[in-house]
Amino acid sequence: MGMIAGDLAAAALAHWPVLARELGLDPASWRAAPLARREDGRVARILLRMEGPGGARLVMKHEARPEDPEKFAAAMAAHLAVQEVYARGVPEVLAFDVARRACVMAYLEARPLSGLLEGAPLAAQGALLSRAGAWMDGFHRALSGERRVFQPRHTLRFLRGVIAEVVSGERRVADPQRFLACAGAFCADQALYEGRETITAQTHGDLHLRNVVMDERRCWGLDFAGGRVVPVGHDIARLLGDYAILHAPKAAIPEGEVLPPEVQGAFFEGYGLVPAEDPSVQLLLRNRVLAEWWGLPAKAEDRGPAQARRWAGVQALAGRVFPGL
Template sequence: MTSVLNRDYLRQSARETFLPLASEAGIDPTGYSVGAEWIKDDANRLHIVQRYDGPDGAAVVLKHALRPVDQAGFGAILDAHRNAHTALSGHEAAGVPEILAQDVDRQSYLMSFFSGETFLNLCRRNENHEPFLHAAGVWLGAFHAATFEQERPFQPKFMLDHMHRLSDQMERGERKILGQKRFVSLARDMGSYAQDATGHLGKVSSKHGDLNAHNILIDGTRAVALDFLAPSTAPVGYDIARFLLSYVQMVGDLDSLPKGHVLPPDAMQAFFEGYGNVSSNDPVVHFLMRIQILTDWNRMSDKKTLASVMRFERIKKIARRAFA
């Protein structure tokens, strides 16, 4: 939980970075005040996102990070954001907010405001998720198409080796997680799920790196994405799996999830109708979605917050269906 002291210090530090950034962006900071904010505080991260509202409905967004302290890494994240903004410049349905000013030393940047809601909030407020899945698919499809590099045969060796290392650590008692016996059994058997994906000629594009239900904002038929990781390229299935698993773990209808599926079929169809670069039966995507289940199982099982416990219960239910 974020302490009151942390909140006060974080807000003060954010305000101190906002003033010069606003001036650099050609904005009079005296006319702006915080209209909304979001704080992340855990063992690894302490950062704040604030919307500053100004005259005549103007608004900008500040992101300021105190932890971790890694200016080089922060600069790389800004590079990825700018690259994506350039790649999607002019696209009518997909975009990335423009960075207006930055201070890498203080791990802060100011960007243009987008009036949409997060994909997650929209799904929580509406029974029908398909329009939002379609819009998210359009955004990711546009991003991957604009940054496409090559087609190459898919090789799952690294992921399979990682699963085997985790299993070895658990069996030696070096790591313990909830549901460990079942996890090890599934991790050991991932080679069978890799057969169809191995050697499949797949598309490689720039990678968002942390695309999840929080990081896409939607306003009608237009969507933007935020919070990129450092520039890298990868098979497009990585971003797809990361996003779709975050969706189904947090708000997907698990009662409509058939055996052998990771996502309800209607949700899968809605996303891929928007995405367009590969189909919903792409074997690399299906392999990576199952890898993502196990990755999140390993990552979430020892977290103690109520939201994490509830999400972990949903992960276990998804695994029972997906690996049935």
């Protein structure tokens, strides 16, 4: 078997023979090539493209850190639950080993939505997010919950706790006075989201832009985090909030809104389970801006390049969502 350099890759390849034999494959007849990796203080994860006889391709994933077999098992269970009811929307998991925190999946000739959006003009961004909306619509319908009255108090109770921690100094955030002004204005609008219905579904749990991949025709979801049955706005806000912070042209966003109207309209052309005006969507989109704010390091010198970019996006977006603050 061909080898690639690196301790993380070597750790992954050490598990390949067991998984290959489970699939009835000769492990020695396959070569490995790097596909993606993440390695920081919290996570060490690698994806390898395995190339075998006759041009066959598979993906092997290994999570070296965190060393948490229960979490890995939960992620596999979440993926398999979606695979059972929405097979066209996920890459097929072919084999996995919880103790080794490794799995083998079908190979997709696809790119992450994050990369496709990078530098794309507004119309192209809308077209991509319309496709992502259609994928999410199918996912939520496959594991739908019920129609219920949305309860904004749960989200806002947590936010008020964060506000109290910032005021007391227990929690540090960048530009705390502006954060408190924006968060206070948001809490004051609680009545706008009360007494209105939404729809629940089994959610992804971590639906950022890198966890949706596409080719020219199809779209798939990855790395299901075993989300709860909650209002669908949780997944929608996670995905569209990520877009608004990192990719949306801020000048195209009207004051008081989170998204350019063209992009919001395009997404909800693809996603039809709830409309753009759904209370869970509108509240959780705005809360996402604040959650990203309090989740970033307070000091500029403590932010890496990706965090610095996200911070710049949060600040620019906050100026549109909370005008005058």
